[in-house]
Amino acid sequence: GAVVSQHPSRVICKSGTSVKIECRSLDFQATTMFWYRQFPKQSLMLMATSNEGSKATYEQGVEKDKFLINHASLTLSTLTVTSAHPEDSSFYICSARDSVRGRGETQYFGPGTRLLVL
Amino acid sequence: RKEVEQDPGPFNVPEGATVAFNCTYSNSASQSFFWYRQDCRKEPKLLMSVYSSGNEDGRFTAQLNRASQYISLLIRDSKLSDSATYLCVVNRNAGNMLTFGGGTRLMVKP
Numbered sequence: 001g002a003v004v005s006q007h008p009s010r011v012i013c014k015s016g017t018s019v020k021i022e023c024r025s026l027d028f029q030a031t032t033m034f035w036y037r038q039f040p041k042q043s044l045m046l047m048a049t050s051n052e053g054s055k056a057t058y059e060q061g062v063e064k065d066k067f068l069i070n071h072a073s074l075t076l077s078t079l080t081v082t083s084a085h086p087e088d089s090s091f092y093i094c095s096a097r098d099s100v101r102g103r104g105e106t107q108y109f110g111p112g113t114r115l116l117v118l
Numbered sequence: 119r120k121e122v123e124q125d126p127g128p129f130n131v132p133e134g135a136t137v138a139f140n141c142t143y144s145n146s147a148s149q150s151f152f153w154y155r156q157d158c159r160k161e162p163k164l165l166m167s168v169y170s171s172g173n174e175d176g177r178f179t180a181q182l183n184r185a186s187q188y189i190s191l192l193i194r195d196s197k198l199s200d201s202a203t204y205l206c207v208v209n210r211n212a213g214n215m216l217t218f219g220g221g222t223r224l225m226v227k228p
Contacts, residue, residue, distance in 0.1 A: 109161040
């Protein structure tokens with residue numbers, strides 16, 4: 001099946017720093033990628049839809065200036081958490097849809113990035 | 119009201135038991151439905167899609183009732199390895215945005 005990678009798998013940073021998370025589709029092209037956040041014992045919440053070559057679409061309540069998304073190629077989307085604070089500590093997961101081979105609606109999830117802000 | 123609602127559990131069952139999970143969704147325009155499985159501290163993985171006619175994959179059976187906006191998952195002959203959180207997922211619209219339920223935790227015990 002299709003593979004999506006994320007890097008880093010976990011990161012610990014000081015409050016106020018910015019953290020970049022990469023999401024790559026390894027064996028397919030993805031014009032659309034999705035970024036989710038999952039707090040402990042809660043479900044995944046969609047943060048934004050990342051569109052290759054255009055601006056991301058953010059869900060209500062998600063600050064676009066705080067969570068910067070760049071989808072510069074068909075295989076890479078990045079999420080930058082700017083000026084991270086302890087309340088941003090969470091499990092960030094990306095997913096990608098194979099837009100070329102016509103795999104339909106299946107989204108392939110990355111392994112997630114665990115962020116801890118001290 | 120949440121878009122996708124599930125009983126959080128946990129469901130504690132012995133090996134070999136049959137267990138059923140239910141899920142309701144609020145958006146009647148939802149088009150596609152899935153069950154995902156998520157292990158602790160891991161990403162969700164697609165277990166199966168859910169079709170109106172009902173579908174089966176080995177020990178797993180999924181049902182969809184559009185009129186009642188209700189989705190179910192039945193697991194027969196539970197294995198220890200089935201212990202996980204099961205997420206009911208609905209495709210919100212043609213843009214392929216998925217809405218996740220809160221998940222139902224299953225613990226299968228020897």
